[in-house]
Structures are given as C-alpha cells and as structure tokens.
Amino acid sequence: MHPRNPYHNPPDFNVLAEAYPPLKACLIPTHGGNATIDFKDEASQRRLTEALLKRDFDLVVDIPDDRLCPPVPNRLNYILWLQDVLGETGEEPRSDVRGMDIGTGASAIYPLLACRLDPRCHFVATEVDERSYAHALHNITQNGLEDRIQLVRVPKDGSVLQLSLFPDFTFDFTMCNPPFYTSKAEVDASAEAKLYKPNAVCTGGDVEMITLGGESAFVKRMVDESLEIRGRCRWYTSMLGKLSSVAEVIQYLRQHEIDNYGVTEFVQGYTRRWAVIWSFGYIHLPDSLARIGNPTVQHLMPPRNTLRQPFSTTDPSRLSDALQAAVENLDGVIIMNSTLPQRAAPSAGEDLPLADMVVAATRNSWSRAARRKTKSTASAMDVADVDNVVMRCRLQIRRMDRGEGGNEDRLAVDATWVEGKERTLFESFVSHVMRKATSSLA
Ligand SMILES: C[S@@+](CC[C@H](N)C(=O)[O-])C[C@H]1O[C@@H](n2cnc3c(N)ncnc32)[C@H](O)[C@@H]1O
Numbered sequence: 469m470h471p472r473n474p475y476h477n478p479p480d481f482n483v484l485a486e487a488y489p490p491l492k493a494c495l496i497p498t499h500g501g502n503a504t505i506d507f508k509d510e511a512s513q514r515r516l517t518e519a520l521l522k523r524d525f526d527l528v529v530d531i532p533d534d535r536l537c538p539p540v541p542n543r544l545n546y547i548l549w550l551q552d553v554l555g556e557t558g559e560e561p562r563s564d565v566r567g568m569d570i571g572t573g574a575s576a577i578y579p580l581l582a583c584r585l586d587p588r589c590h591f592v593a594t595e596v597d598e599r600s601y602a603h604a605l606h607n608i609t610q611n612g613l614e615d616r617i618q619l620v621r622v623p624k625d626g627s628v629l630q631l632s633l634f635p636d637f638t639f640d641f642t643m644c645n646p647p648f649y650t651s652k653a654e655v656d657a658s659a660e661a662k663l664y665k666p667n668a669v670c671t672g673g674d675v676e677m678i679t680l681g682g683e684s685a686f687v688k689r690m691v692d693e694s695l696e697i698r699g700r701c702r703w704y705t706s707m708l709g710k711l712s713s714v715a716e717v718i719q720y721l722r723q724h725e726i727d728n729y730g731v732t733e734f735v736q737g738y739t740r741r742w743a744v745i746w747s748f749g750y751i752h753l754p755d756s757l758a759r760i761g762n763p764t765v766q767h768l769m770p771p772r773n774t775l776r777q778p779f780s781t782t783d784p785s786r787l788s789d790a791l792q793a794a795v796e797n798l799d800g801v802i803i804m805n806s807t808l809p810q811r812a813a814p815s816a817g818e819d820l821p822l823a824d825m826v827v828a829a830t831r832n833s834w835s836r837a838a839r840r841k842t843k844s845t846a847s848a849m850d851v852a853d854v855d856n857v858v859m860r861c862r863l864q865i866r867r868m869d870r871g872e873g874g875n876e877d878r879l880a881v882d883a884t885w886v887e888g889k890e891r892t893l894f895e896s897f898v899s900h901v902m903r904k905a906t907s908s909l910a
Contacts, residue, residue: 469541469545469734470544470545470548470549470734472548473548474524475520475544475736479520480502481495481502481504481505482502482503484516484519484520484523485519487519487522488515488518488519488522490515490518490519491505491515491516491518493515494506494509494511494512494516510533511533513537513539514531514533514537517529517537517539517540518530518531520540521577521580521581525580525584527580527581527611528610528611529575529576529580529607530603530606530607530610531574531575531603532574532599534599534673535574535575535600535672535673535676536573536574536575536672536673536676536677537575537672538573538575538577539736539739540577540581541736542739542741543578543581543645544581545734545736546578546643546645546707546734546743547581547582547585549732549734549743549757550582550643550703551585552757553641553703553705553753553757554640554641554703556754557702557703557751557752557753563588564588564589564590565586565588565589565590566589566590566591566592566637566638566639566640567579567582567589567592567639567642567643568591568592568593568594568629568630568639568641568642568643568701569591569593569594569642570629570630570642570643570644570646570690571594571595571596571644571646571647571676572593572600572604572619573595573604573645573676574599574600574604574607575607576604576607576608576617576619578591578593578643578645579591579593579608579613579616579617580607580608580611583616583617589616590617590618591617591618592618592620592630593617593618593619593620594619594620594622594630595619595620595621595622596623596624596675597673598621600673600676601619605619620633624675627693628689628690628693629642629693629694629697629704631697631700631701632697637700638699638700638701638702639700639701639702640701640703641701641703641705642690642703642704642705642706643705643706643707644690644705644707645706645707646679646686646706646707646708647675647676647677647678647679647683647686648677648678648679648682648709648710649677649678649679649682650678650679650680651678652674652678654678654682655674655677683708683709683710683713684708684710684713684716684717686706687713687744688716688717688720690704690706691717691720691721691724691726691746694746694748695724698748699748699749702747702749702751703747705743705744705745705746706743706744707734707741707742707743708741708742708743709741711742713742714742714744715768717744718731718744718768726746726748727891728746728747728749728752728753728770729744729745729746729747729770730744730746730759730770731745731758731759731760731765731768731769732745732757732760733762745758750887750888750889751886751887752773752886752887753773754773754774754884755772755773755774758770759772773884773885774882774883774885775882775883775895775898776880776882777880777881777883777898777902778868778878779878779880779881779909780878780909781879782877782878782879783879784822784823784879786909787881787905787909788806788822788825788865790908790909791825791863791881791901791905792806792825793904793905794900794904794905794908797904798829798833798834798900799831799833800830800831800833801827801828801829801833801834802828803825803827804826804827804828804860805825805826806823806824806825807824819866821864821865821866821882822865822866822879823864823865824864825862825863825864826860826863826886827860827861827863828857828859829857829858829859829897830856830857830858831858832896832897834897834901835896835900857887857888858888858889858890858893859885859887859890859893860886860887861883861884861886861887861888861897862882862883862884863882864881864882864884865879865880866879866880866882867879867880881902881905883901883902
C-alpha cells in the first residue's frame with residue numbers, strides 16, 4: 469500500500485458507523501467488543517465505501533446496486549502514485565493540473581478523490597454507459613465539483629482517449645480502470661472462483677466489466693491512439709488487473725519503441741493490481757515509481773534510471789569535491805543546484821542523501837572524440853544554455869548499506885537520469901564523471 473494511504477489497517481467500524489450511521493445496520497459484533505462487516509456482502513461493501521468517502525474526504529457518493537462499488541484504499545493508491553509521478557517530474561510549481569479519467573463509472577471516484585486531495589486538479593471524465601453517466605453526473609454535482617470535473621458521454625466504439633474533443637488542452641495525465649473481462653463466461657467463472665475467497669468484490673454491470681479482447685486490448689487501443697497524439701498528454705497511464713495483461717502491454721509498448729515507460733503495483737489485502745505508465749516526453753521517472761522489486765517480473769521492467777557507483781572513501785566532502793571538479797571540467801555542463809555535504813549521518817531509518825547536485829549538459833563534451841576536438845580548437849568553457857539541455861541528471865552521495873559490502877561508512881554515488889532523449893548519453897556521462905572522481909580520490 470502507498471505510504472501516504474491512511475488505510476494500512478482496517479478502520480474501527482464502530483467509530484466509522486458513528487460518523488456515517490447507514491453503516492450501523494451492517495456491523496457484526498466481534499468477541500473483543502469491536503465490530504466488523506461481512507466483506508462478502510455487497511451492501512456492506514457499498515456502505516463501507518460511502519462511509520470512508522464521507523468521513524475521510526467529505527464526499528457524498530451514491531452508487532447504484534447494479535454498478536461497481538469501488539474500494540477506496542485501492543482507488544486512493546492509484547491517485548497517490550500519480551501525485552508522486554507529477555511531483556517528481558514537474559518542471560516548476562503549477563497552478564493547475566489537468567487529468568483525464570477514462571471510464572469514470574457511476575461513482576466518478578477518481579476525479580472526486582483527486583480534486584478533493586489537490587485543489588489544482590481539473591478533470592475530464594469519460595463514460596460510455598448511460599446509467600453510470602447519470603449517476604456520475606449526480607455525484608459530481610452533489611459535491612459541488614462540476615466546475616472542475618467535466619463529464620463527457622462517449623460512444624463505445626469511438627476513440628478511448630478522446631483528446632480530439634479538447635484540441636486546446638494538453639493533459640498532465642490520463643488514468644483508467646478498464647473493463648476487465650473478455651466475455652460473460654469469463655465474468656461468471658471469476659465470480660465462482662471468488663466465492664471461495666475471503667473478500668468478494670462487488671460485481672458490476674456487463675458494460676463495466678466486459679470489453680472485446682479484455683483489458684489488455686483496451687489499453688493497447690490507448691497505446692495506438694497515444695502514438696498519434698504523443699505530447700498532447702505528459703503521462704498516459706492505466707490500471708491492469710492481471711499480470712499477464714501487464715506483460716502484453718509492456719511488450720506492445722516496446723514493439724512500438726516507446727521506451728519511456730514504467731510499471732507499479734497496488735496491493736490491498738489479498739488484492740494485487742498493477743498500473744502501466746508511458747510518455748513521449750524526455751523527462752524520466754525515478755525507479756521507485758517506475759519499477760517493482762518482485763524478481764519474477766524483472767523482464768517486464770524498464771532499464772534502471774538510477775546507476776550506483778560505490779567509492780572507497782568515507783568522506784562525503786572529498787567525494788563531493790571530486791564529483792564537482794569532474795563536472796566543472798566539462799564544457800557545456802553546469803551544476804544547476806547542489807546541497808553541501810551533511811557531516812552528520814542521517815538518523816536511523818532516514819534515507820537522506822549526504823549531498824545532492826543536479827547537472828545539466830547542452831552537448832556531449834565528455835566522449836573521447838569531443839574532448840579531442842575541444843583540445844584542438846582550445847575553446848573556452850561554455851556557459852551552459854539551460855534552455856538547450858540534452859541531458860539532465862542528479863548525483864547523490866549516499867551511505868551504503870552494510871549488506872552492499874564494505875564497512876558501513878562507505879559511500880556511493882547514485883546517478884539518476886532526469887531528462888534526455890538518449891540513454892547512452894546519460895550512461896556515458898556517468899561513466900566519465902565516476903572515472904574522473906575515482907582517479908582524483910586515488
Ligand atoms: C471497471 S469500470 C471502472 C469504473 C471506475 N473508474 C472505477 O474505477 O471504479 C470501467 C468503466 O469504463 C466504462 N467504459 C467502457 N468502455 C469505455 C470507453 N471506451 N470509454 C469510456 N468509458 C468506457 C464502463 O462503462 C465502466 O464504467
């Protein structure tokens with residue numbers, strides 16, 4: 469579960485029912501004097517979702533009995549991860565953020581939650597189903613968010629992304645929880661299997677759950693459309709319910725040479741979901757947001773954007789000076805900002821870097837050929853033109869864990885690719901700077 473998600477532990481149901489009385493009828497007393505609910509009972513799950521949305525987000529949401537009831541912790545995980553993505557990849561503080569929710573459902577839960585959490589958020593929410601559309605409109609209006617969430621009824625066989633309806637907008641992100649199943653038979657088989665699981669998931673209408681080719685085909689349609697409109701949206705994303713769909717979508721992205729992508733997973737109790745993300749821009753995601761650690765899925769992960777180089781020195785100031793000198797020696801490369809080495813070790817559990825610098829390059833001046841050329845023409849040091857950056861990366865000095873070998877005072881430099889079109893440029897820059905720093909410390 470996301471670290472900012474408040475639902476790591478089950479709520480105190482008695483307290484929750486005091487805040488939202490319709491939940492009271494669903495309470496089941498436990499031996500210790502507490503209460504629980506029957507998680508296999510759809511009505512109880514609906515009241516729980518309504519109660520959490522009301523108490524924790526001041527959202528009044530009505531969900532019809534024949535439409536999906538979204539579990540709040542899972543939906544919140546997706547929103548919090550997107551917040552992290554935008555926070556880590558935003559250029560400068562923005563006064564508004566524009567998202568699109570594809571298939572918002574009767575609850576309109578994603579735009580409602582996102583707008584409550586971030587006053588800068590504006591949404592376009594699409595829906596094909598007339599009944600869900602009507603309820604979503606009611607939910608948006610009764611929460612006073614109609615100025616920030618534009619609901620659009622779209623045709624089932626039309627474009628998934630629908631960005632042509634908004635030619636003047638660029639979007640910061642799209643999000644989607646696509647219909648999952650390929651057929652009614654698959655829905656029935658899954659419902660039967662779930663009978664034996666401790667948590668039954670609320671079932672919805674066929675239109676919500678079934679799409680030709682299943683979720684992977686739906687997301688592949690998104691990929692196809694994104695290839696047409698590319699930079700109209702900074703980050704395309706979708707949730708996926710099956711790991712096999714993740715594999716299919718990643719393979720499809722690679723097939724279309726979309727190499728700026730990532731995968732994350734959302735875990736809530738017994739339920740595991742994934743999200744895929746891709747972009748045509750040159751800003752890159754930190755590994756923590758774009759890769760998952762599970763060894764069995766490493767073949768689906770994008771290459772790492774952080775490269776670690778261990779050093780034998782234990783003195784962060786010496787290492788910082790060596791890095792700085794290696795960078796400053798290069799034409800067309802500047803240190804955009806840097807924080808001084810911290811002498812005190814971070815307190816237990818904290819993973820703060822000991823020094824941190826962001827470096828920008830306007831051209832490759834570190835390859836052997838480039839250095840030869842610079843020498844022969846004896847050019848002066850360029851002042852890097854920050855509007856013309858070909859590569860931006862972050863260099864952070866960290867203390868190594870004991871498990872990584874050596875004594876606990878050993879240091880490493882984490883070089884993270886922040887911006888740039890060519891990975892090889894980043895990798896060759898890192899290798900050059902690390903080599904120079906190593907030899908100056910020897
Ligand atoms: C699995 S439900 C997700 C509902 C809601 N977003 C949630 O997470 O609880 C999928 C939704 O997508 C809608 N839908 C299906 N195809 C669509 C399309 N081409 N464009 C927009 N919505 C679509 C369905 O009607 C349904 O409401």
